[in-house]
Amino acid sequence: MKHALLVAASLLWAPLSLDARETPPAVHVVEGQGCECCAKWTEHLQEQGFDVTTEDRFGVLLIQHKIALGVPAEHYSCHTGQIDGYFLEGHVPARDIRRLLEERPDAAGLAVPGMPYGSPGMGPEDRREAYDVLLIRKDGSSEVFTSYPAAGDI
Template sequence: MTTRAKLFILIFLGTYGAAAAQGTGIHVVEGVGCECCIKWTEYLRENGFTVTSETSFGTLLIQHKIDLSVPTSHQSCHTGQVEGYFLEGHVPVDDIRRLLQERPDAAGLAVPGMPYGSPGMGPEDKREAYDVLLVRKDGTSEVFSRYAAADQ
């Protein structure tokens, strides 16, 4: 093997290793001026994900959700995409990691609405009960995980 080929392989492996160390990439489309969207994006970064984000206006954001097959009844303020799945609303990182590990035949995960105490929506120790839903490709959904209300 030539020195040039060895150098190319070292550079490639170094670049690949650096990308892998940065974590899984998630792209988030946030509502314009939405503070909880920004907080959820920061939460993802704090938990090891590489996040890119952009803001979108009302009807364009809704169209983005429709294009990803997010059911209207499950929509929230922001939408993420990771490895072929959508992440709608304030989905906890443990559920994202489980989704990526189990790789179900589904469209994505959703936390409908904006439940208080979900990631990016206030302190977890004051959390209201909420469910993370696994949304199938046919639009049906089932509970993926359940978060009980925090003792107050």
């Protein structure tokens, strides 16, 4: 009888543990109030399987949030996400977020400064301008994490 219970329990547990490993951590996004591209980036993450929650903040409240997370001012964009101890500033592609979570660098987060055309939420990728995703270290320094060439340069 004990053996049957152990087998039944292991069959129930196996799918749960597999699903838990495959499910990315939740992303919380603080958006600029009324910003359409923020909502489009959130949609990009949801389409890529992320569980996303959002809230709107405006002006000083949004900037205070970025400062509290350690986002350097020169890397600001219109929205800021948080995932598993990292910040995500701007239109960071989902594939870079997955790589960040897989590699787990000793860093504060990722940033796509400004709002480059063709980044997720900022227009069609087939007309993308070149941009970099930056890895932001805890001391505020940065390095290129991923470079995306202009669509015509691919």
